[in-house]
Amino acid sequence: MDFLNNFLVVPVEYLPFMLLVLLVAFTVHEFSHAYFANLFGDPTAKLLGRVTLNPSRHLDVLGTLLFLIAGFGWARPVPVNRDNFKKPRLMGIIVSAAGPISNLVVAFIGVFIHILLYKFNVQASFSNERIGEAIDIFFNYLVHFNILLFIFNLIPLPPLDGYRIVEDLAPRSLRSKLQEFEKWSIFIFLLIVFLPPVRQVTIQPLFSLIRPIQTSFYNACAQILGLS
Template identity: 60%
Template sequence: MDFLNNILRFPLEELPFVLIVLVIAFTVHEFSHAYFAYKFGDPTAKLLGRVTLNPAVHFDFLGVLLLVIAGFGWARPVPVNRDNFKNPRLMGVVVSAAGPLSNFVLGIIGAFIYALLIATGVLDGITNERLLFAITTFLRYFCFMNFFLFLFNLIPLPPLDGYRIVEDIVPPRVRMKLQQFEQWSIFIFLLILFIPVLQMYTISPLYMWANSINYQFVFSFLKLFGVSI
């Protein structure tokens, strides 16, 4: 048990809630990519059965395992053929941004529900400690992980969405130069994974920012509901 606690990024007793949240967050994220790509004229994801909210279709075991252990990971990427878009660069940006933005929206929804339960006194009325722990832990991770995935996926490194957005914004000659370095992206991730000092300046700040965004939304909703802080 101590061994698991030492290698996991999250407390063992909270791990089930983390996994449930990741399933929801990753599924909605990848579905959003697939949905907008299909709506913009690219049938690639649709033909592969990716325009769905079925978690099994989007699940990537290694990506989830790394997130649980190292603090960052991924779902199964949605294939997109930008040549099928009428405006490849503009629609490419929208499709790439759809995933992170879906996580941002989920985080806001979670913060709203959390604040609503506090404001209405529902949480105070729960006497079962296990139930209270389950609800608060799930909502805490639901908000935090979705805000974290929003920030993480905007990092401009391949194969993250932030890189694809930059790739579609910059001029073609710059894009060609960027593509020359894509093969090195996996090595950058491995360095971040195994070198703690790099995590300190990459993943750790994202966790702090995600927490800060979460608190800001929860406090804002509480004020909206007339709850003094």
């Protein structure tokens, strides 16, 4: 167990919870891209069987394993042909934003269900305290990781959704310059993700927003359910 813990971003005993959370978060994220692309007239994802909540159509084995080991991973990207959209730039922005926003929605729903379980004393109803603890661990991971995905994917660097949003918002003259930048962006992306000094001054401050967002969700749901 101790040996495996040296190679994983979560303790071995929490690995099933993290795998389940990854399955939900990655699947919903990619499904949302595919759903809105198809809704706006691009059948590319649908023809590839991606407009589905079946995790096997979206998960990438290597990307999932790498996340568990290095804290960074990916799902299978959804192919989108913006030329099929009636309004390519506007609809492209919506399709790109759909993934991160879906993760934020999942986080909020997770908080709501978690507090709902507390309201009805579901955890306390189990004779085995470990079941109640398992429920808390799962929802904490679910909420935290989905907020993380929301924030991370809005970073304006290829291949993230935030870059595609900026690209669609940018005027034509700037878009050509952005395309030239793409060939170097992968190196910048890797530096930001894997080099600690660079990560601490770039994406780490963004990740500090996870806790305030999570807290605001819990406070809002507590008020909705009359527990505040």
